[in-house]
Amino acid sequence: MAIDSHMHINSIVLEDKKKYINSINNNSSIESVINVGLNIASSKEAINISKSNPKFFSSIGIHPLYIESQELKTLYDLALNPSVVAIGEIGLDNTKSNFEEQKRYLIKQILIANELKLPVIIHSNNCNKLVIDIFEKYAKPKYGCVFHCFQPNLEDLKYLVDNDFYISFAGRITYKTAKKSIEIAKIVPNNLFLIETDSPYISPEPLRGEINESSNIKYIINKLAEVRQSSYEEIEKITNENAKRLFTKIKLKKYAVI
Numbered sequence: 001m002a003i004d005s006h007m008h009i010n011s012i013v014l015e016d017k018k019k020y021i022n023s024i025n026n027n028s029s030i031e032s033v034i035n036v037g038l039n040i041a042s043s044k045e046a047i048n049i050s051k052s053n054p055k056f057f058s059s060i061g062i063h064p065l066y067i068e069s070q071e072l073k074t075l076y077d078l079a080l081n082p083s084v085v086a087i088g089e090i091g092l093d094n095t096k097s098n099f100e101e102q103k104r105y106l107i108k109q110i111l112i113a114n115e116l117k118l119p120v121i122i123h124s125n126n127c128n129k130l131v132i133d134i135f136e137k138y139a140k141p142k143y144g145c146v147f148h149c150f151q152p153n154l155e156d157l158k159y160l161v162d163n164d165f166y167i168s169f170a171g172r173i174t175y176k177t178a179k180k181s182i183e184i185a186k187i188v189p190n191n192l193f194l195i196e197t198d199s200p201y202i203s204p205e206p207l208r209g210e211i212n213e214s215s216n217i218k219y220i221i222n223k224l225a226e227v228r229q230s231s232y233e234e235i236e237k238i239t240n241e242n243a244k245r246l247f248t249k250i251k252l253k254k255y256a257v258i
């Protein structure tokens with residue numbers, strides 16, 4: 001059973017949320033999913049969904065593209081909820097030019113995560129160096145970190161590995177153009193990578209262009225097994241262990257459910 005370490009329910013792309021949530025609950029190949037908030041409203045919704053659906057955990061945060069009129073104090077209060085396993089997605093995105101504001105939100109949210117002993121999920125769109133610079137100068141995650149949908153770069157990978165930070169592979173790794181991601185997937189240590197769908201976005205091959213669903217995590221596992229000359233079961237097992245090591249509260253809830 002796989003752990004989809006990064007997905008979204010809260011998107012307008014998925015019209016029938018209830019049906020979709022149930023399809024995950026009933027899917028015997030998915031152990032659990034981390035439903036990731038993008039702003040206060042979607043973070044609240046992620047927490048609510050996790051309350052009544054044992055496979056769902058929540059990560060809450062203010063995404064760099066959605067910082068307008070978002071209260072960090074509210075985020076702090078929400079983060080106290082036991083179903084919250086991480087702060088994110090947070091980070092920097094170069095498609096908007098309000099970098100100073102984005103940096104301020106990123107730094108404050110890392111500090112919240114550190115205070116509450118939570119890991120962070122980083123969104124970095126062509127900004128790996130700037131995010132790393134913020135870690136070194138202002139606020140470094142103390143309880144773990146994953147760069148979701150990692151944009152491949154050897155130097156950045158070295159920094160992350162040296163700090164025991166994780167990277168996560170999404171549907172892009174199945175694309176023919178993903179040569180650099182495949183090089184990274186060959187060399188990342190066994191204990192430092194996760195898998196995610198980032199659904200409903202970035203559908204893997206052969207479903208490119210369609211709405212992505214958590215069940216498509218199998219295509220990402222298959223590709224990693226091929227690239228790392230490993231087996232499907234081994235990739236599933238490794239990424240499962242890695243997710244539970246990084247998101248320690250997943251373990252707690254599982255024991256509680258049993």
Ligand SMILES: [Zn+2]
Binds near residue numbers: 036
């Ligand atoms: Zn995402």
